[in-house]
Each structure stands twice: as C-alpha cells, then as structure tokens.
Amino acid sequence: MKVGFIGAGKMAKALCQGFISTGLINKSEILASDINPSKLKEISRLGVQTTSCNREVVKKNDIVYVAVKPPLVREVLREVSPVVNPSNLFVSIAAGITTKTMEEVLPKGCRVIRVMPNIAVVVQAGACAYTPGTSAKNEDVEVVTQMLTCVGSVEEIPEELMDTVTGLSGNGPAYGFITIQGLADGGVKMGLNREQSTRLAAQLLLGAAKMVLGIDSHPEQMKDEVCSPGGTSIHALHKLEKSGFRAALVDAVEAGTLRSKELGKLFNKTAD
Numbered sequence: 324m325k326v327g328f329i330g331a332g333k334m335a336k337a338l339c340q341g342f343i344s345t346g347l348i349n350k351s352e353i354l355a356s357d358i359n360p361s362k363l364k365e366i367s368r369l370g371v372q373t374t375s376c377n378r379e380v381v382k383k384n385d386i387v388y389v390a391v392k393p394p395l396v397r398e399v400l401r402e403v404s405p406v407v408n409p410s411n412l413f414v415s416i417a418a419g420i421t422t423k424t425m426e427e428v429l430p431k432g433c434r435v436i437r438v439m440p441n442i443a444v445v446v447q448a449g450a451c452a453y454t455p456g457t458s459a460k461n462e463d464v465e466v467v468t469q470m471l472t473c474v475g476s477v478e479e480i481p482e483e484l485m486d487t488v489t490g491l492s493g494n495g496p497a498y499g500f501i502t503i504q505g506l507a508d509g510g511v512k513m514g515l516n517r518e519q520s521t522r523l524a525a526q527l528l529l530g531a532a533k534m535v536l537g538i539d540s541h542p543e544q545m546k547d548e549v550c551s552p553g554g555t556s557i558h559a560l561h562k563l564e565k566s567g568f569r570a571a572l573v574d575a576v577e578a579g580t581l582r583s584k585e586l587g588k589l590f591n592k593t594a595d
C-alpha cells in the first residue's frame with residue numbers, strides 16, 4: 324500500500340510510526356510533504372520519502388492524508404486540485420473541517436473521508452473515528468478502516484458528532500497525560516520516587532481502560548468493587564467528587580467540542 328501525507332508534523336509522524344510498526348505499510352512506500360524543511364528532515368528519520376511539493380504527493384499516491392492545521396486545509400486542497408485524479412482518496416484529520424468543505428474545494432466527485440484520530444496511534448492504541456464524504460465508496464471506507472484498525476480502535480460516527488469526538492478522544496491523550504502527572508505527583512508527595520510513581524499511575528489507567536473495554540460490566544460496578552466499606556478508596560473518591568472531578572471532565576469535553584465547532588465556523592467558510 325502506498326500512502327501520502329500533506330503536512331509532516333506531529334500527527335503525520337505519529338500515524339507513519341504506527342503504520343510502519345504494524346508492518347501494514349513499508350516505510351519506503353510513504354511520501355510526506357511539508358513547507359518546513361526541518362519537519363521533512365525529522366520525518367525522514369523514520370525512513371519515509373519526503374518532498375517539499377504537495378502536488379507530488381497527490382500525483383504519486385492514491386491515498387492522501389491531509390495533516391495540516393485546520394486553517395490551511397482549504398489552501399492546500401486548492402493547491403493540489405489541478406493534479407487530482409480519479410484514483411485519489413483524500414483523508415483529512417483536521418479538527419472542525421467538514422467533508423463538505425473538502426468536496427467543495429476538490430474537483431467534483433472527489434472521494435474524501437474525514438477522520439479524527441489521536442496521538443496514541445504512535446503506539447497502536449489510538450481511538451479513531453471517521454465519517455465518509457458523499458462520493459466515498461465502500462472500498463474507501465474499508466481501506467481506511469483497515470489502516471486505522473492497525474493503529475487503534477475505529478468507530479464510524481455521523482459527521483455532526485465529529486466535533487464531539489474531537490473534544491473527547493482527539494484531545495483525550497492530553498487529559499490522560501495530566502491525569503497521570505497529577506496522580507504521580509500524589510505518589511511523590513506521599514513518598515514514592517518520580518519514576519516508580521509515574522509508572523504506577525500510567526499502568527493503573529491502562530488497567531482500568533482494559534477492564535472497561537474487556538469485561539462486560541458497568542464502570543460504576545467496577546468502581547464499587549474497588550471501594551471497600553470504610554476503606555481507602557472511598558475516602559479518596561470522596562475528595563475527587565468534592566473537587567468536581569467528573570464535572571471537570573464533562574466541561575473539558577464540552578469545551579473541546581465547542582472549540583472544534585468554532586474552528587469549523589472559521590475555516591469551513593466558502594467566501595473565497
């Protein structure tokens with residue numbers, strides 16, 4: 324399989340690393356473009372091919388991931404439009420940018436899929452969602468699903484909920500990282516060394532996630548199993564509830580979702 328990337332930043336690199344490490348794609352079959360030579364140098368360390376020409380990526384690859392920031396998606400799609408051919412499939416990972424916008428800018432009938440992955444694709448533990456454009460075929464959905472399945476979980480989501488996915492799982496690793504840091508700080512405060520405390524914090528979240536995904540039981544029931552009457556967990560949970568922990572998480576997902584919608588309002592405009 325040959326794959327191109329327009330934009331060779333953090334997410335392109337994470338996806339490339341994920342795809343290469345699963346053996347799904349040979350590193351020499353990936354071509355990435357960027358306007359920043361230092362980004363090209365960085366991604367080339369993975370063994371992928373690089374170019375400063377976005378059009379070259381489209382000419383040489385059927386599947387093209389669009390991995391630039393949301394304000395730049397229209398610009399790069401306009402730039403490559405003259406060289407788009409019927410075998411191209413465009414996969415955008417940009418927050419807020421709709422399939423309609425992509426279809427408007429690209430030549431009529433062009434196949435597009437909007438994907439929201441997260442940075443954990445780098446360790447094949449991404450949480451990804453997609454929504455196909457109006458011209459995308461079943462085979463397009465199949466190939467993108469196959470690629471994303473190699474680097475994490477995949478959900479088909481109606482387009483109107485893609486901003487919510489962005490606020491939840493797209494941003495989510497950042498929520499996870501600061502949660503791990505906070506827990507590790509607690510361990511350090513209570514005497515553990517930083518390294519062991521961080522490992523324990525990360526592993527406990529991994530374990531909780533594996534239980535929720537792997538055991539047919541409600542998280543509330545799992546929580547109850549940890550909390551002995553009069554025990555340590557319920558005392559700790561009381562503190563979390565008093566500090567509004569769950570409500571803060573709801574607020575975070577809401578804020579991320581609304582920001583994704585806001586980006587959409589700003590950069591899906593057709594006024595150009």
Ligand SMILES: NC(=O)C1=CN([C@@H]2O[C@H](COP(=O)(O)OP(=O)(O)OC[C@H]3O[C@@H](n4cnc5c(N)ncnc54)[C@H](O)[C@@H]3O)[C@@H](O)[C@H]2O)C=CC1
Pocket residue numbers: 329330331332333334335356357358359362377390391392393395399416417418439440441442493494
């Ligand atoms: N960082 C994350 O965790 C996630 C990011 N995303 C989405 O992925 C996209 C990329 O985000 P990041 O990788 O974080 O950003 P980034 O800033 O690391 O990468 C974007 C790259 O695009 C390059 N670029 C700028 N103008 C260009 C042009 N005209 N032609 C070619 N390349 C150009 C930049 O030099 C940069 O290397 C964004 O749209 C974002 O919404 C989606 C899910 C997660």
Ligand SMILES: O=C(O)[C@@H]1CCC=N1
Pocket residue numbers: 418489493494
């Ligand atoms: O912060 C951002 O805009 C990107 C989108 C999803 C995760 N990071």
